[in-house]
Amino acid sequence: MAKVVVVTSGKGGVGKTTSCASIGTALAMQGHRTVLIDFDVGLRNLDLVMGCERRVVYDLINVTTGEAKLSQALIKDKRLDGLFMLPASQTRDKDALTYEGVGDVIDALKEEFDFIICDSPAGIERGAVMAMYYADEAIVVSNPEVSSVRDSDRIIGLLDSKTRRAEQGESVKAHLLITRYDPERVEHSDMMSVQDIEEILAIPVVGVIPESPAVLRASNQGIPVVHDSDSDAGQAYSDTVARFLGEELPMRFTELERKGLFSRMFGGRR
Amino acid sequence: MRPNQREQQAAFQFKGGNLTITTLELMTTDCLKIEQELSRQTQKAPAFFRQTPVLLSFDQLEERPIALEMIVDACKRNGLIPIAVRCAQEGIKKSAWALGLGWFPPLTERRLKEVEKEKGCIQRLPTRFVRGTVRSGQQIYASCADLVIIGAVNEGAEVIADGNIQIWGTLRGRAIAGAQGDTEAKVLCQQLRAELVSIAGVFQTFDTCEWPKKSERPIELHLEDQSLVIL
Numbered sequence: 001m002a003k004v005v006v007v008t009s010g011k012g013g014v015g016k017t018t019s020c021a022s023i024g025t026a027l028a029m030q031g032h033r034t035v036l037i038d039f040d041v042g043l044r045n046l047d048l049v050m051g052c053e054r055r056v057v058y059d060l061i062n063v064t065t066g067e068a069k070l071s072q073a074l075i076k077d078k079r080l081d082g083l084f085m086l087p088a089s090q091t092r093d094k095d096a097l098t099y100e101g102v103g104d105v106i107d108a109l110k111e112e113f114d115f116i117i118c119d120s121p122a123g124i125e126r127g128a129v130m131a132m133y134y135a136d137e138a139i140v141v142s143n144p145e146v147s148s149v150r151d152s153d154r155i156i157g158l159l160d161s162k163t164r165r166a167e168q169g170e171s172v173k174a175h176l177l178i179t180r181y182d183p184e185r186v187e188h189s190d191m192m193s194v195q196d197i198e199e200i201l202a203i204p205v206v207g208v209i210p211e212s213p214a215v216l217r218a219s220n221q222g223i224p225v226v227h228d229s230d231s232d233a234g235q236a237y238s239d240t241v242a243r244f245l246g247e248e249l250p251m252r253f254t255e256l257e258r259k260g261l262f263s264r265m266f267g268g269r270r
Numbered sequence: 271m272r273p274n275q276r277e278q279q280a281a282f283q284f285k286g287g288n289l290t291i292t293t294l295e296l297m298t299t300d301c302l303k304i305e306q307e308l309s310r311q312t313q314k315a316p317a318f319f320r321q322t323p324v325l326l327s328f329d330q331l332e333e334r335p336i337a338l339e340m341i342v343d344a345c346k347r348n349g350l351i352p353i354a355v356r357c358a359q360e361g362i363k364k365s366a367w368a369l370g371l372g373w374f375p376p377l378t379e380r381r382l383k384e385v386e387k388e389k390g391c392i393q394r395l396p397t398r399f400v401r402g403t404v405r406s407g408q409q410i411y412a413s414c415a416d417l418v419i420i421g422a423v424n425e426g427a428e429v430i431a432d433g434n435i436q437i438w439g440t441l442r443g444r445a446i447a448g449a450q451g452d453t454e455a456k457v458l459c460q461q462l463r464a465e466l467v468s469i470a471g472v473f474q475t476f477d478t479c480e481w482p483k484k485s486e487r488p489i490e491l492h493l494e495d496q497s498l499v500i501l
Contacts, residue, residue: 150406153424157405200424200442202403 002110005117006135006172008159010151012122014143015179018215019237020119021049022226023139026241028083029226032114035074037105038088039131040121041097047087050077051222061089064101070108079227084113094127106134124154129162136165137173139206139244143180144192149200152176156201175206177240182211183256194254207240209233210253293325294350301340308348319349328357329376338365391432391450404429404443411449425465431455444468448493457491467491467498474498 007020017040024036037060038046047053052075058068063086070086077083086105089096109116120131132138138159142152159172166172178197185191198205214231218224226241228234232253239249298304312319324345328336336359342352354372355362363373391414398412400419406426410417417431422439429435430446437445437459448455448470455469461484466475472493482489482500490501 150425153406154426157408160405199440200422202422 002113003115003137004106004110004135005115005137005139006120006132007117007139007141008120008128008132008155009122009141009148010124010128010153010155011143011148014141014148015177015209015215016122016141017045017049017119018219018225019139019141019177019179019209020046020117021224022234022237023241023244024083024085024115024117025077025080025224026226026238027115027117027245028077028080030241030245031082033082033112034084034115034117035109035113036083036085036117036119037109038086038119039097039127040119041088041092041094041127042090043121044088044090046085046119047075048222049219049224050085052077052085052087053222056087059087059089059092060102060105061092061096063105064098065096070105079223097127097130099130099133102130103134124158128155129158132159132163132172134164135159135172137175139175139177140201140203141177141179142197142201144178144182144186144194144197146192149192149197153201156203174203175244176201176203177207177209178205179209180211181208181254183254187256194251205251206243207236208251208254209236209240291325291353292322293327293356294345294352295327295330296341297330299331299334299336301337301344304341305344305347308344308350312348322350323353324350325374326352326355326371328355328359328362331357336362336365338362338369342369342371394433397433398431403439406443414450423459434458441467446473453493455493458488460488462489462491462500469493469498472496472498 007016007023009016020036024034027034036046036050038044041061047056055075058073060073062068063070063073073086074084075087077085106116118131118135121127140152140156142148156174159174160166163172176198178194182191186193194205194208210232212231212233214228214233215225218228225231225233226237236253239252243249296304326341345352352371354374355366356374356376357363358376366373393414395415397416397418400410400417401421403421404410404419404423404427406424409428410430412431412433414432416433417429418436419429420438423429423437423441423443423445425442427443428446429443430449432448432450432452434455435445435447435457439459440461441459441464443464444466445457445464446468447457451470453470457467457469462481464476466473469491470493491498
């Protein structure tokens with residue numbers, strides 16, 4: 001049975017699109033047929049992060065309005081079989097997206113894919129609500145920082161009230177993904193710790209992604225960071241997806257690394 | 271042709287308009303004091319008191335019997351001609367008319383009308399229970415009842431009850447107990463990190479007031495002599 005997962009956060013710029021790309025890629029690496037949908041009409045980024053911005057012909061709104069077939073709009077990933085993406089419209093107005101249109105697209109995608117990952121825009125308005133409406137599960141992305149946590153709390157509240165599952169008396173299973181985590185700053189009490197955030201948001205943590213230069217590198221190259229299996233961020237995303245699929249793994253990159261003498265003398269940040 | 275049909279010259283015309291008039295805003299009903307004050311003022315500014323028409327205003331006075339006749343006489347003796355009164359009291363209005371003075375309704379903008387006190391709850395309803403964290407942006411109102419939250423109340427959330435509020439968790443948002451005026455209402459929580467707590471309209475923010483340290487016992491807030499006390 002296909003699962004619809006929304007990647008949302010409330011606050012902007014915390015790592016939704018980055019996470020969406022890497023999580024989708026990691027799922028496909030494990031053999032699951034996965035499609036990513038960008039719901040950020042007018043400010044689309046998922047195609048850039050996936051590296052397929054030069055192959056966009058049709059987009060989600062073209063499909064919902066019947067101007068194009070779903071198969072014409074879906075873009076196959078260059079690197080992995082079984083991974084596809086449906087880009088957002090850049091020129092159309094976001095009001096052109098309708099609940100019925102989106103519902104039809106998701107129903108059609110459920111026939112062919114195991115996972116449908118919806119990349120939500122920031123905020124709590126129509127775009128974000130539409131991205132979460134058909135979700136079975138949610139990955140709530142949060143930075144270890146007060147305004148991000150409060151906005152995530154708000155969005156979790158909306159998951160409990162503005163989704164189709166909520167309307168039918170069921171619940172959307174929410175997972176917490178903490179991004180841009182820096183254990184050194186947590187040690188100095190500059191940053192909230194995993195426990196602090198878990199205590200406030202009260203949803204299970206599925207992963208902690210450390211602050212890493214690998215993320216920016218990967219984004220500029222158009223390759224999801226999970227492909228960079230030497231980087232801490234890449235490995236953290238792999239762990240996250242493993243946990244999401246039910247595996248029990250210890251949390252890495254949350255403790256301060258005690259650097260040895262040589263590292264301190266010669267090493268910089270990787 | 272009948273004589274009546276000839277156009278008759280109108281005897282007068284009613285016209286609306288504005289006239290600036292001096293108002294004598296009375297602060298006391300003591301005629302002696304009024305007379306004394308008038309004499310004093312006449313000496314200070316005699317030109318003003320040359321048969322000046324005035325409006326007698328009773329807006330500042332409570333409902334009380336007033337000897338309007340005596341006040342009018344006092345004015346006349348001091349060069350003021352009262353032409354009308356402005357008041358809310360029926361008694362003064364009748365006296366004015368009896369004396370041949372006009373009447374104007376009171377200036378309502380000046381008096382802050384007392385907000386109609388909401389009738390309290392007729393009966394207390396069973397306690398309302400809410401499980402799970404109350405999230406930012408959510409608002410829960412237990413009407414005519416106590417409210418028990420089994421979980422935390424996050425920043426940006428509001429829990430409101432006409433009765434007491436119990437929070438089995440940390441209060442980080444707002445708690446408003448005794449919403450209809452019950453001063454006996456209490457707020458209890460396991461840890462207080464609240465933005466604002468209010469009991470029967472008396473509220474406290476925690477800008478200058480410190481949150482109590484985390485302890486084993488629950489934190490209790492109640493009203494003592496119109497101020498919030500934290501136990």
